[in-house]
Amino acid sequence: xxxxxxxxxxxxxxxxxxxxxxxxxxxxxxxxxxxxxxxxxxxxxxxxxxxxxxxxxxxxxxxxxxxxxxxxxxxxxxxxxxxxxxxxxxxxxxxxxxxxxxxxxxxxxxxxxxxxxxxxxxxxxxxxxxxxxxxxxxxxxxxxxxxxxxxxxxxxxxxxxxxxxxxxxxxxxxxxxxxxxxxxxxxxxxxxxxxxxxxxxxxxxxxxxxxxxxxxxxxxxxxxxxxxxxxxxxxxxxxxxxxxxxxxxxxxxxxxxxxxxxxxxxxxxxxxxxxxxxxxxxxxxxxxxxxxxxxxxxxxxxxxxxxxxxxxxxxxxxxxxxxxxxxxxxxxxxxxxxxxxxxxxxxxxxxx
Numbered sequence: 330x331x332x333x334x335x336x337x338x339x340x341x342x343x344x345x346x347x348x349x350x351x352x353x354x355x356x357x358x359x360x361x362x363x364x365x366x367x368x369x370x371x372x373x374x375x376x377x378x379x380x381x382x383x384x385x386x387x388x389x390x391x392x393x394x395x396x397x398x399x400x401x402x403x404x405x406x407x408x409x410x411x412x413x414x415x416x417x418x419x420x421x422x423x424x425x426x427x428x429x430x431x432x433x434x435x436x437x438x439x440x441x442x443x444x445x446x447x448x449x450x451x452x453x454x455x456x457x458x459x460x461x462x463x464x465x466x467x468x469x470x471x472x473x474x475x476x477x478x479x480x481x482x483x484x485x486x487x488x489x490x491x492x493x494x495x496x497x498x499x500x501x502x503x504x505x506x507x508x509x510x511x512x513x514x515x516x517x518x519x520x521x522x523x524x525x526x527x528x529x530x531x532x533x534x535x536x537x538x539x540x541x542x543x544x545x546x547x548x549x550x551x552x553x554x555x556x557x558x559x560x561x562x563x564x565x566x567x568x569x570x571x572x573x574x575x576x577x578x579x580x581x582x583x584x585x586x587x588x589x590x591x592x593x594x595x596x597x598x599x600x601x602x603x604x605x606x607x608x609x610x611x612x613x614x615x616x617x618x619x620x621x622x623x624x625x626x627x628x629x630x631x632x633x634x635x636x637x638x639x640x641x642x643x644x645x646x647x648x649x650x651x652x653x654x655x656x657x658x659x660x661x662x663x664x665x666x667x668x669x670x671x672x673x674x675x676x677x678x679x680x681x
Contacts, residue, residue, distance in 0.1 A: 335637055335642075335679075336634065336637075338628060338647070339630065339634060339637060339647070340431060341675060342633070342676075343431060343433045343651065343668060344430065344434075344610075344629060345432070345435070345436075345651075345654040345657075346432050346436065346437075346616070347436045347585040347654070348438075348585035349423065349618060349621075349622065350440065350512070351419060351423060351439045352403065352439065353621025353623060354423040354621070355407065356387075356422070356623040357383035357418050359418070359419065359592050359623075360470060361386075363411075363456035365557040366415075367411045369409050369411070370448075371409075372533065374499050374572065384401075387626075388403070390624050390625075390626065391626075393594055393595070393624075394513070394595060396594050397527055399594055400482075403624065404443060405626070407440070407443055408442070408447065410449070411449055412453065414457065415463070415634075416457025417458070417461045417464075419461075420460075420462065421459050421461040424461060424462075424464070424469065426475075427629065428465070428471060431630065432471065432629060433470070433472070433668055434471065434472045434655075434660060435474070436474040436475075436507070436508070436658065437474070437475055437476065438476050438478040438512065439477065439478060440480055441454050442480050445452075445491060446483075446487070447529045447551040451491070451494055451495070451498070452498060453504055455475070455500055455506065457556055459475070460503055471659055472664055474659055475506045475508070476507060477508070477509050477557075478509075478510040478511060478574065479509070480512060481511060481522060482518065483513070485522045485523065488523060492530075496551065501522070507535075507536065507538055507659060508535060508537065508538060509527070509530050509538075510538040510539060510540065511523050511540060512540040515543055515549060516545050520545075520548070520553075527556045527557040528556070528557065533655055535663065536560075537560075538562055539553035539556075539560075539561065540559040540560070541558070541561050542563055542564045542565055542567055543559065543560050543562075543564075544594075547573055548568050550566065551570070560583050561577075561584050562585045563586065563591075564584035565584075565596060565604060567584070567604075567613075572613050574610075578611050578612040578613045579616075581655075583653065583654075584613060584616075586603065586605070586616065586617055587632065588603045588605070588635055589619075590619070590627075590672060591603055592678075600627045600639040603639070605639070605642075606672075613653075614656065614657055615650070616650070617650065618632065619631075644680060647676075648672065652672060654667060
């Protein structure tokens with residue numbers, strides 16, 4: 330955590346988070362606690378020593394070799410989630426961290442396919458997450474959105490089935506679920522595998538985002554935009570394509586960047602290589618996010634601090650990042666105006 334002159338400024342800076350997977354907020358402690366509560370057997374430590382204890386699992390998280398290595402642990406971890414109360418407890422832990430880090434608005438991914446396919450009710454998942462969202466709004470004044478995230482390592486027909494179920498539930502029309510995204514293994518599955526779902530969702534006015542350009546090259550970003558994504562999650566490989574950078578800057582498409590995740594998953598060796606400066610210089614709108622904070626041991630403030638340590642940004646540059654994150658949020662104009670006012674009031678205290 331940075332301890333330079335801007336640390337307190339960053340801590341108190343009103344933040345929006347757009348790229349956090351709620352299942353990625355499962356700490357080793359909570360994994361073992363919920364496994365015991367729900368009588369779930371974790372992998373035998375004889376076969377996988379990481380599951381000998383919460384401490385051993387936490388230590389293993391220091392050594393991810395790539396995205397798929399991480400995902401193996403990610404999907405084992407979420408197997409302990411079974412009941413509405415489990416999802417509420419998980420999300421409430423995240424919201425407490427986020428509030429302490431200065432988050433005023435959070436747009437949270439969840440992966441219902443991974444739960445429904447092991448017999449968990451889709452409605453139970455949404456009910457638990459919604460309860461935590463309402464609690465965060467009531468106690469912290471935080472606005473929240475849930476984004477249903479399809480996973481690329483499962484067949485597209487599986488995603489279509491879940492999409493139909495989500496529509497039938499009325500969650501999109503009621504606002505309980507606000508948008509759609511897609512994540513998981515990037516290189517391998519077809520780049521446009523969710524084309525039909527995205528076209529349907531777009532026709533219904535459902536906001537769309539997509540993970541692209543994390544491990545895959547810039548063509549994955551182009552493909553995501555072509556099928557209708559209005560926002561790009563990660564997007565760090567966009568620097569391979571100068572024309573695409575100009576297009577994204579010109580159209581105000583936001584990238585949801587996760588600096589410490591990029592380092593932990595070996596996309597870069599150090600935060601200094603994340604293209605923060607390139608994005609600022611090109612006028613690309615981006616936000617800074619935590620991704621899977623329990624696995625990468627870094628919630629949003631630690632990502633802000635890591636960026637500051639790497640790039641020594643000015644107060645005005647942080648104003649730009651913060652204001653652009655508000656402008657790229659999926660909230661109404663009144664809430665955007667309120668968040669922009671809070672940022673302005675905060676920044677003025679540090680201008681001299």
